[in-house]
Amino acid sequence: MQERQNIAVFVDYDNIEIGVKSTLRREFDVSLPLDALKERGDIVAKFAYANWSRQEPAVRQMAENAVQMVQRLPSPRGDKNGADINLALDALEMAFTHKNVNAFAIISGDSDFIPLVNKLKAYGKTIYIVGGKAFTSNILQQNCHEFISYESLLTDDVRVILERKYVSAPQREQAPRAADAALPPVPPPQQHGGGGYRRGRPQPLEVAQAMPLVERALSVLQRRGVQPQLGLLKSTMKQLDPSFNERSYGASAFSEFIDRMKSAGYIQLHGTEGRYTIELLSGAAAATGGAAHKKDDALPLLRQVLDIYKLDMEDGASAESVAGWMSKIHSDFDTKKYGFQEFNEFLNFAQDNFMVRMEPDELRGLTVFLGAELVPQAPEPEPEPVREMAAGASAAEVLAESLAAASATEAAPAAEAAPAAPEEEKPSTGRRGAATSRKRTSSSTTAAKKTATSSVRRPRARKPVE
Numbered sequence: 001m002q003e004r005q006n007i008a009v010f011v012d013y014d015n016i017e018i019g020v021k022s023t024l025r026r027e028f029d030v031s032l033p034l035d036a037l038k039e040r041g042d043i044v045a046k047f048a049y050a051n052w053s054r055q056e057p058a059v060r061q062m063a064e065n066a067v068q069m070v071q072r073l074p075s076p077r078g079d080k081n082g083a084d085i086n087l088a089l090d091a092l093e094m095a096f097t098h099k100n101v102n103a104f105a106i107i108s109g110d111s112d113f114i115p116l117v118n119k120l121k122a123y124g125k126t127i128y129i130v131g132g133k134a135f136t137s138n139i140l141q142q143n144c145h146e147f148i149s150y151e152s153l154l155t156d157d158v159r160v161i162l163e164r165k166y167v168s169a170p171q172r173e174q175a176p177r178a179a180d181a182a183l184p185p186v187p188p189p190q191q192h193g194g195g196g197y198r199r200g201r202p203q204p205l206e207v208a209q210a211m212p213l214v215e216r217a218l219s220v221l222q223r224r225g226v227q228p229q230l231g232l233l234k235s236t237m238k239q240l241d242p243s244f245n246e247r248s249y250g251a252s253a254f255s256e257f258i259d260r261m262k263s264a265g266y267i268q269l270h271g272t273e274g275r276y277t278i279e280l281l282s283g284a285a286a287a288t289g290g291a292a293h294k295k296d297d298a299l300p301l302l303r304q305v306l307d308i309y310k311l312d313m314e315d316g317a318s319a320e321s322v323a324g325w326m327s328k329i330h331s332d333f334d335t336k337k338y339g340f341q342e343f344n345e346f347l348n349f350a351q352d353n354f355m356v357r358m359e360p361d362e363l364r365g366l367t368v369f370l371g372a373e374l375v376p377q378a379p380e381p382e383p384e385p386v387r388e389m390a391a392g393a394s395a396a397e398v399l400a401e402s403l404a405a406a407s408a409t410e411a412a413p414a415a416e417a418a419p420a421a422p423e424e425e426k427p428s429t430g431r432r433g434a435a436t437s438r439k440r441t442s443s444s445t446t447a448a449k450k451t452a453t454s455s456v457r458r459p460r461a462r463k464p465v466e
Contacts, residue, residue, distance in 0.1 A: 005041025012108035109136035134344035204250030
């Protein structure tokens with residue numbers, strides 16, 4: 001019998017709140033992920049981290065859902081990762097002190113939690129990640145046991161962010177390009193009643209997009225010698241791809257997802273209700289494999305658009321603007337063909353590939369910048385020329401020449417900055433003047449001999465062996 005899950009929930013409120021606002025134009029509702037986690041086990045602890053003095057509207061919903069609010073005091077020098085550190089420390093402490101807690105749910109999209117996820121997995125804990133597909137790192141999605149997308153939890157009854165102006169970044173005025181003259185204008189984002197922008201649940205994907213994962217899971221079960229029943233197939237698909245969710249394909253349950261695949265002619269069901277076994281029809285994988293596109297296939301298309309509009313992105317551009325540019329350059333581009341439900345999800349995938357860099361903002365929404373792969377790098381300094389050794393020259397002579405060149409280089413600026421020397425006095429004809437001149441000449445000769453002796457080190461004579 002499978003052990004019952006006792007789940008401890010940790011909410012990085014600042015991250016999830018600004019992520020939902022910037023991508024979905026909605027207020028974050030903590031009850032949605034909590035209800036989804038209740039279907040997977042018992043929630044035994046709930047913590048949320050934020051500076052709650054600035055989050056007064058969220059305090060009420062946290063109290064209504066019995067979430068313990070941990071106050072995070074801001075530091076005068078900034079505390080960008082303050083909540084991350086507190087959350088990680090408390091989660092590890094609970095893993096050591098509460099042996100009954102065998103599952104952890106982190107509601108955040110921050111990739112900084114990847115070390116925490118790996119450490120908890122090493123201690124045998126089940127990890128759930130709840131976040132938006134448009135702002136949660138794909139690396140974090142693939143390294144947990146199950147990823148629950150916030151978009152899949154949305155319903156039609158939502159609270160819209162009203163009376164908010166989404167101002168795009170200032171862009172320098174440029175002359176219209178000749179290539180843009182024949183292209184259609186960028187359509188403005190869809191506006192709903194009340195002056196706000198709302199994004200509902202993304203449009204579902206075609207079930208053909210899930211065929212590679214289904215085929216892979218059936219192959220794994222076949223190698224194990226296990227009959228592919230519904231529950232076992234779903235758990236295997238989750239194991240291979242933690243971000244899989246049947247709701248992304250318009251199904252409310254996994255059985256409905258299987259019925260849609262059967263209606264499309266991809267699989268065949270055997271047995272009675274409740275004990276169905278799945279069989280992949282011959283030719284189904286070949287029929288969908290040629291039409292399906294991989295996610296990486298869309299990156300060269302985006303790279304071409306970013307190269308054209310790189311000047312417009314120096315101060316950042318909104319995600320809607322980048323989507324409009326993609327529609328201009330590639331009129332037949334559709335994110336669903338590549339396995340993305342919406343364009344922001346595609347931008348999030350491009351960010352993990354260092355092609356763009358996204359910064360969520362409550363007013364501007366998602367702001368897109370050029371990634372490290374496309375930003376021009378500073379030129380490397382030229383190496384100093386290597387002095388070649390003349391034929392027949394000894395090592396001591398080369399060393400002396402190098403020291404003399406370095407001394408001349410250091411003495412040149414000092415000579416330029418020094419005041420002009422007075423005119424040379426005429427040598428005295430007396431006996432005293434001649435002695436002084438001979439003394440100066442002798443001192444100069446002695447100093448030169450010392451310099452030559454110290455510059456070139458002569459080898460020591462060895463004693464003869466008796």
